[in-house]
Amino acid sequence: MWKGYLSSISKECQFKAPATETEILSIKKDLNIDLPKKLADLYYETNGVYGNYGISFIWSLEQMIKENLFFWTLHEHKESMKPLDTFLFFSDAGNGDLFGYSIGNGNIQYEDIYLWNHEDDSRSIIASSLEEFIKGWIGGEISI
Numbered sequence: 001m002w003k004g005y006l007s008s009i010s011k012e013c014q015f016k017a018p019a020t021e022t023e024i025l026s027i028k029k030d031l032n033i034d035l036p037k038k039l040a041d042l043y044y045e046t047n048g049v050y051g052n053y054g055i056s057f058i059w060s061l062e063q064m065i066k067e068n069l070f071f072w073t074l075h076e077h078k079e080s081m082k083p084l085d086t087f088l089f090f091s092d093a094g095n096g097d098l099f100g101y102s103i104g105n106g107n108i109q110y111e112d113i114y115l116w117n118h119e120d121d122s123r124s125i126i127a128s129s130l131e132e133f134i135k136g137w138i139g140g141e142i143s144i
Contacts, residue, residue: 002042005131006049006057010138015046016060023047023061030065033088036101036108038130057138058091071098081121087114091137093144099126099133115144 006013024043027035035043042049048060059067072085088108089100096118101108113133115126126142127133136142 002045006134006138009135010051012051013057013138014050016048016050018045019043019047019061026065027061031068031088033103033106033108035088036111036130038111039090039101042130051138055094056091057134059089064088064090067092067098084116087116087123089116095144097144099137117144 003013003015006015024035024040027033034040042058043061046058048056048063049058050056056063068089071087071089072083075081075083086103087098087100088103089098091099093099093115098116098118099113100116102110102112102114111129112125113127113130114123116123127136133142
């Protein structure tokens with residue numbers, strides 16, 4: 001379903017091998033959060049989505065863990081910054097801005113996709129679902 005959907009938006013999409021159950025469970029182990037169902041389903045089809053020149057549309061699970069662990073502690077080094085451990089990031093804009101789900105009470109409760117702006121620390125909803133985000137971001141309808 002996801003590979004077909006992504007390919008219908010852009011022929012540029014390149015896919016990695018599907019994530020294993022162990023890799024998907026590593027999110028729970030390393031980040032203490034369950035993936036939203038739609039994002040987990042995407043990873044069961046491909047462990048990352050890339051475009052030309054290695055541009056990452058959707059991070060691999062390994063990169064997701066690495067990036068979230070880094071950004072969740074970034075505020076400890078920048079006094080004026082609000083904590084980012086209230087988001088599960090899964091993609092970036094290539095300019096320092098990140099895309100992710102909001103975490104509330106230890107869970108992802110809504111399908112909304114947020115943009116975190118690295119320059120002013122603002123957080124805003126950019127899409128109402130993973131499908132809308134993918135269509136808008138890869139298809140060029142969402143711009144930053």
